[in-house]
Amino acid sequence: MNFPKLLITGAKGQLGQALQAQFVDHDVIAWDIQDLDICQLEHVRKALNHIRPDIVINAAAYTQVDQAETNQDAAYRGNALGPRNLALATKEIGIPFVHFSTDYVFDGRQTRPYHEFDCPNPLSVYGQSKLAGEEEVQKRNPRHFMIRTAWLYHVVGKNFPQTICRLANQEQVRVVSDQFGSPTFAPHLAQAVSRLLETEAYGTYHLAGSGGTNWFDFTKALYHARGIHTPVVPITTAEYPLPAPRPAYAVLTSLQDPSIVLPPWEEGVRDFAAQWKAPNP
16 A cells, blocks of 8 residues: 555544554554544644654544534534544645545435435434535545445444444344444445555545445344344334434445445444454443
8 A cells, every 4th residue: 555654533433443453554643532633723734744644544523413413513523624624734745635424414315325426415413514524625635535434333432233232131122124224344444445545546435334224124133143032123213213313215335446345234243243242231
């Protein structure tokens, strides 16, 4: 890879940790918010001029989807202002920038998978802030990889599979069955990112677990892989109301490089099930 020295921001998150593991053979500087507040432009400029990375990969984000509805400033700072500052600073020192976005930039009203050239129309503040971040990056640094992913999870951090496994001691588990997406195991995404960087073909890419499913079937597959026999009951989104609207159908597909495809989402479930160690009660 032509980028021997990488700066990864958002290093403590589940994607940040997956990226560090993927690039373990490179010179990686891994920073989280206590090391660098990406919302402070002059701090970003000073840091990048000091360490002189060959590329910046931004895994930092405001990810509290429901809280974003009432904490809009924090959502836009984390998802738009921070990426804008990183894009500006990387452009100024002449290096590429990698940024991650989300399926939530789409409204979910299609009945086919969304590709890179479909028009975004986010329903939530979270999705709107992520789209604003995309637009800022695209304007500020033409040498960018904009990667949309979906339903991200890992054996570290906090995410849906870990939560739903912890709920398995209940008599039954009720899970939404009318929201469809592309579950993505973070190490699979990190592997795809490493392949994408080798192309230097800048632009927007959809990288998510291949295929699509709903939360109900995802849970059933996870329970099966973990040997859990708790009954799973399908419910509708209306039966489990949340502050932020979700796209009903946001399965992702790609029209870009056909050689860079993530494994099927079912394989991600099996890998998670084999690797995750449940905490002691």
